[in-house]
Each structure stands twice: as C-alpha cells, then as structure tokens.
Amino acid sequence: MSDADSLGRSVRLSFRHRNRLYRVGLSASAVVLVVLLGFPLYWMAANAVRTRLGVQDGGLLPAPDAVTLEQFAVITDPTVGQYLINSTIVTVGVVLTVLAISLVSGYGLARFEFPHKIAVARFLLLGYMFSPIVLSIPLYLIWDRLGLLNSYLGLILALSAISMPFSVWLMWKYIQTIPESAEASAWVAGASRWRAFVDIVIPQTKPAMIANAIFAFAIAWGDFTFAYVLMPNNDATTFPAGLFRLLGSQWDASWAEFMAMSLMLTLPPLVFAFFLQSYLLQGFKIRAL
Amino acid sequence: MVSITLDGVTKEYGSLTAVDDLSLTIEDGEFVSLVGPSGCGKTTTLRMVAGLETVTNGQIRFGDRTVTSAPVQQRGVALLFQDIALYPHMTVEENIAYPLKLAGVNGSDRHERVVETASLLQVEDQLEKYPGDLSGGQQQRVALGRSIIREPSLFLFDEPMSDLDAKLKHELRPLFAEITDQVGCPTLYVTHDQEEAMTMSDRIAVMNDGQLAQIDTPDEVYRRPDTQFVGEFVGRPAMEFFDVRIENGANGPELLAGENLTLAHNGLNGYDGDDLRVGIRPQHLRVTERHSGGIPATHVFDETLGDRTHSLFETPVGRVTVETPPDFRGGQTDYSIEIDVEKLSLYDPSSGVRIG
Numbered sequence: 001m002s003d004a005d006s007l008g009r010s011v012r013l014s015f016r017h018r019n020r021l022y023r024v025g026l027s028a029s030a031v032v033l034v035v036l037l038g039f040p041l042y043w044m045a046a047n048a049v050r051t052r053l054g055v056q057d058g059g060l061l062p063a064p065d066a067v068t069l070e071q072f073a074v075i076t077d078p079t080v081g082q083y084l085i086n087s088t089i090v091t092v093g094v095v096l097t098v099l100a101i102s103l104v105s106g107y108g109l110a111r112f113e114f115p116h117k118i119a120v121a122r123f124l125l126l127g128y129m130f131s132p133i134v135l136s137i138p139l140y141l142i143w144d145r146l147g148l149l150n151s152y153l154g155l156i157l158a159l160s161a162i163s164m165p166f167s168v169w170l171m172w173k174y175i176q177t178i179p180e181s182a183e184a185s186a187w188v189a190g191a192s193r194w195r196a197f198v199d200i201v202i203p204q205t206k207p208a209m210i211a212n213a214i215f216a217f218a219i220a221w222g223d224f225t226f227a228y229v230l231m232p233n234n235d236a237t238t239f240p241a242g243l244f245r246l247l248g249s250q251w252d253a254s255w256a257e258f259m260a261m262s263l264m265l266t267l268p269p270l271v272f273a274f275f276l277q278s279y280l281l282q283g284f285k286i287r288a289l
Numbered sequence: 290m291v292s293i294t295l296d297g298v299t300k301e302y303g304s305l306t307a308v309d310d311l312s313l314t315i316e317d318g319e320f321v322s323l324v325g326p327s328g329c330g331k332t333t334t335l336r337m338v339a340g341l342e343t344v345t346n347g348q349i350r351f352g353d354r355t356v357t358s359a360p361v362q363q364r365g366v367a368l369l370f371q372d373i374a375l376y377p378h379m380t381v382e383e384n385i386a387y388p389l390k391l392a393g394v395n396g397s398d399r400h401e402r403v404v405e406t407a408s409l410l411q412v413e414d415q416l417e418k419y420p421g422d423l424s425g426g427q428q429q430r431v432a433l434g435r436s437i438i439r440e441p442s443l444f445l446f447d448e449p450m451s452d453l454d455a456k457l458k459h460e461l462r463p464l465f466a467e468i469t470d471q472v473g474c475p476t477l478y479v480t481h482d483q484e485e486a487m488t489m490s491d492r493i494a495v496m497n498d499g500q501l502a503q504i505d506t507p508d509e510v511y512r513r514p515d516t517q518f519v520g521e522f523v524g525r526p527a528m529e530f531f532d533v534r535i536e537n538g539a540n541g542p543e544l545l546a547g548e549n550l551t552l553a554h555n556g557l558n559g560y561d562g563d564d565l566r567v568g569i570r571p572q573h574l575r576v577t578e579r580h581s582g583g584i585p586a587t588h589v590f591d592e593t594l595g596d597r598t599h600s601l602f603e604t605p606v607g608r609v610t611v612e613t614p615p616d617f618r619g620g621q622t623d624y625s626i627e628i629d630v631e632k633l634s635l636y637d638p639s640s641g642v643r644i645g
Binding site: 179181182184185186187188189190191192195199200203204206 | 339341361362364365366367368370371372374375376377378387388391392432435436439
C-alpha cells in the first residue's frame, strides 16, 4: 500500500473500495430491474387473490380479511374454459410442429449441400421483418380461401411459421456441432440414414430441442394478433385474444377476475422457463449463431 | 472371410483427382497400412472401401462380390474413426450393443455378447458408465468393441490414434494387433504416422498425391524405397538425397558428388555422363576425422536422443543428418563423412523413381 501511495496512486480507490462500489452498483441496478419488471406481476398476483371489495381498497398488501382464491373459479366459466382449452391445444400443436420441422430441416441444412443453401436459410429470416399484424391480414384472406379460419390447424400453421426461422437456424447450427462420424459409425453398423438420425442425432439435440420448445411455447401461448385475426369466432379464440374480447364486452367480470385470468395466463411460461432455463442457455450458447 | 481387392479405383472431385487409378489387394487376415502425408488420398480410399464415398472409376471387390456401388450398410465392415465417435447419450453397454440391436439380436443374447467382447477388451467393469466418464484409452477400447461385435468382413481404421499421446499409443498398438489377429479378417489401417505403419503392418502401402508409390513389407519399404518420396517419408531420420554425376573411371562407372567425392559403383554401365540422385539412410553414414576420401563436412548441431545422436552437418552437397553414437558431440568443427556404398539407393533425378 505504501508503495502505491508513494507512486501517487492514492487518488484512486483501493481495490477493496472499488469492489464494494461495483457490488453496490450491481445490486442497485438489479433492484431497479426487479421493481420495473416485477411490480406489474406482483400487482396482478396481489389483486388476483382479493375480493371485489379488496380490489377497491387498493393497498399494496391486501387486507387479511380480503384475501380469497374465489376469483380463480372464473376458470369454470364455459367461455374462459374454452379459451384455455384452445390455447393449450394450439400451443402443444405449435411446439410439436416446430420441433419436427426444425429437426428435419436443421439436419438437412447441416448435412447436405445444395445450391444456394445459405441464401435459402437467410431468406427464412425475412419473416421477422414484418410485424404480426402486417402478416396476419393477408393470411386472413388466404386462410379464408383455404377454409382454415377458426381451425386449430390454421393457427398452428401460422404460429409455427413465425417460430420456424429461429428454430431452424438454432437446430442447423446445433447439429453442425455433432460429429458426422457418430452417424457414419451407425451406418457402417447397418443403420439406415433415418434410423441413425433417430437413434444417434435426435437424442443429442436435446438442448436445442428444449430451447426451440420454449421459444415456440412463448410465441404460441402469448400470441395475440394471429389468434385475434385468424380465429374470429368466440368459441375458437385463445386465451390472450379472449381476455381482450371479455374486456371489451358487456360481460360482467370484475378486475379481480381479470387479474386471476391474467395470472393463469402468465404462470405456465414462467414455470416452463424457470425449470428449463439451463437448457435454454445451453441452446443459446452455440457459437456462430 | 475373404480378400479385398481394389482395381483401378479413381476418385475425382470436379477437376481434382483425389485418388488416381489405385490397385491393391489385401489378403484374408492380412494387415495393410495405408500411409502418406495429409491430402494424399488415403482417407478417401478408406471411405470408398467403407462405402461412405462414391467411386468415380474402377472396382472394389470383397472376395468375388463386387461392392463398388453397394451402400455402406450392406458391406459389413468395421470402421474405427479418428474421433472415436461413441454415442454420448448411450451407456458403454448400449454403445457396444448398438450394431447387434440393429441386426435384431434379442436383449439377453445381446448382453451376453457385450460382456464377452468387453472382457476381451478389459472394459467389462465400465458397462454402466457413459463414454464421457471414460479415459481416452477406455474410449478407444469401447469403440473397438463396438466395431468387432458383429464379426466384420473387413476391418478399417481411420487414423484412430492420431489424437492420442505417445504412451497411450504404445499401449493400444499391441491391442489393435491382437484384436485384428483374433477377428482374422483383412485389415486396412490408414495413418500418417510411418512409425505406426512400420510396427503394426504385414505390408505398407505408401501413397502420394493420390497414387500408390509403393506397397511391400515394412522391411523392404525401409531398405529399398521405390521412389525418393518413399525414402523421405518412411524411416526416421529421413533418407538423405544428393545429386551426383556418373563417369566411366578406370574401374568402371564412378559416382561424382561435388568435387571431392568419387564412389565406385557396379551395375551402372550405360549411364555414362548422366546425372543421378542418390539416397542413403543417416544410419549408413559415418563421421570420421577430416581426410581426403570422404565428403568434407562442418558440424552444425546435435540432437541428443539418449541411445543415439542425430548430428547435422554442412557439406558441399547440402545439409546432411548423420546418426552418430550417443556420446558424440560435434563442437562445430570439421569432419569427413563416409558413405557405405553398398547401401546407396539410386534414383532418376527428374522422376524420383528408383533405378538401382
């Protein structure tokens, strides 16, 4: 220390102080982030468990006698229940479609050479340049012709197409990291190309599959625009678009019930992402993506 | 079990010829090494034999059966890859059993044969583990087990030891030799390491630029390299080459190297006045005190190897390495180098082909 002082470095903060400052700064920014992102979530949750009267009180913490779970009974409402079923079917359909297509096309891009391969792959990304509403209006006209309006298949196709570019790229880059010799040794042992793909390649793409599944889940579960435009019938619509309809309708629902529905809409992706985050990070860690 | 024949096999990638008119027969039970520098076409040749690469021209036969265009799945070969290529998501047992599973062998028979193979390779107590938990040597053994479990018609090795350290190589070499001997089928072993080829093979096939430069027993390839390339590639330190001229002297043809050296050599009648390239192993050169007969040489550098020394000398015919006794230290002074004329190999200086 005395050496450092004599060299005129005393104006600088010592390492210990710098370290402390750094940690204070880190914690402060974390607090700001948590408050900004977390408070709306908290507000939603806090109001979802209040009675109607409790909501009107509006305190930060609900009064003990105003706490109730009765708002979640809204799920038994046939309309809301139908929204939830629709959302679940569409989301599962999108996740499965995205997984199947990204595996096959990622494998094709990784293992086969064909003319303009890179150009084709880049063209896929073009879809991200347009906002959903720009895409959904022409899609409405096309789906109308094809009779896909109000059908699960129609919405699954549209949402899968939106998640596809990212998923295919991720899978392509991930399969490139799996040595071809592992497959070749299966061929030598007598496995067909398809068999080796199923037995050797697919199990090794688990982190990429999980990353793709989460991504597709988030897009499908949270989608509003496509569901609103492509599923005009009230019976066919999904949760987010349905919630919006209820808000604008004459339906007699309280804020507490809306908060309860929003919470039910928010929880699955949170749980999904929380338990699979390590896989998600692995999927994103691939270089050259 | 059958012999393997390559008949005029050629592989072209566009205008590039990777393998050029290669003919080669591996007898039943024979161990042949395909050795050469990187890019010489040896791995392409192996991949064509395995069926992982198409053949542009020529034929590949397993016994009487022509397999030139048969898919890889139908050739029944065993192939050991450079990167081992175990399946990381399967246990050791599942890895070894996979070829049997493909063949439709039922579970209990599979287990029996896996245990049998694993004990042969001393990995029977690793069966529950995953490949990632094994050492490099154990991984090689498991990969070997997986490739032999289905009784192959041909054994192929694609530089399986090139990523391993020297100690492990020494441990695995006898194992590979022993296992291929037990399996008893023809073996084609591709490597860029001439020492590996020399120590393990019945015959060595040296490849250069897509062509077969020489195929013979290790001993013969070492003692009588067919081309200058083979002489430089096989044997360490590499064979030394220098240009000489032949003149008819009083006692028949003589080789003139530089100004000071005259060597009598028989069997060169008819080459009077021609230029020639001679090759000699550093083991067949001898360092003496400076005198008028040998090649005048100035010592440059010693490589001490313990059991011998490789000494580099500057001479009128270029820099020459000589194998000297273990305690030889040159001290940058002047010497003469004597040549064992009997051991000279003579080559055509333009084509590099052996003439005597």
